[in-house]
Amino acid sequence: METFVFAGSTGGATRTDSSILLAAGALGLGFEPFLIQVFIEGNSSVSAHVRGLPFVTSVIEAGRGERITDRIRARSRGKAKYSPVIVDMPAQDVLETLLMLSGLQVQILVPMPEWLPDPGEAVADFKRLKNHWQHWEKLKRQCGARPVPLSRQPSVRLFPVGVVPDDVVPNLRRRNLLSDDESQASVVYPGLPRFNPSEMNFANGSHCFALTESQIDASARIARALLVDID
Structure with a gap:
């Protein structure tokens, strides 16, 4: 079972949109995705205003990290590898996300929309998470987090x-945001195209879950890219 976590410290970075489209794409490929939406008190989850989501969804309030890990572990015990878990994290310090996921082997995806005023923020999140091993002693001192074995x-x-994925690494290198030794493997291909914000409510006139044809195509593309190794 694979676990994908959309994380980052910047608001409006499409973590929720991306997680829903990945779940829909996984479902279309025959998987049984489990979407966990972590929300900050005062905000609402997609499941609160869209009926008939075609995949299992769990809504957890931010700050309840133990519940997130418990849900993921319970899913891994009860389901086969054909049930990927997709976690939609709120905008928060990425080290908080790292702490909440302590002990879990996951793939963390940091969305980088073209309209962010400063792509350096997404890159900074990426670098902090990539070098997470440097932070465990600090987290252990602050919060009692246990070191995670290299294998996990x-x-x-x-x-x-x-953004055209092929252009991401070269463009970030030119702006001195990534070093020359950073490979294209650091980027998910094909990523997502840009959608009209009015299309991103994922509901029809009856408030039931619905995707446009372009969203269905995009969801299938990212699901194939991320789930291709699960056979």
Whole structure:
């Protein structure tokens, strides 16, 4: 079973949109995705205003990290590898996300929309997560987090939105945001195209879950890219 976590410290970075489209794409490929939406008190989850989500969804309030890990572990015990878990994290310090996922082997995806005023923020999140091993002693001192064995440490990749993936690494290198030794493997291909914000409510006139044809196509593309190794 694979676990994908959309994380980052910047608001409006399409973590929720990306997680829903990945879940829909996984379902379309015959998987049984489990979407966990972590929300901050005062905000609402997608499941609160969209009926008929075609995949299992769990809504957890931020700050309840133990519940997130418990849900993921319970799913891994009860389901086969054909049930990927997709976690939609709120905007928060990525080290908080890392702490909440302590002990879980996950793939962390950091969305990088083209409209962010400063892509350096997404890159900074990516670098902090990629070098997470440097932070465990600090986290252990602050919060009692246990060190995670190398075999269970998370991997992290940039997830472009509205950006041509082939251009991401060269462009970031030119802006001195990534070093020359950073490979294209650090980026998810093909990422997501840019959608009209009015299309991103994922509901029809009856408030039931619905995707446009372009969203269905995009969801299938990212699901194939991320789930291709699950056979």
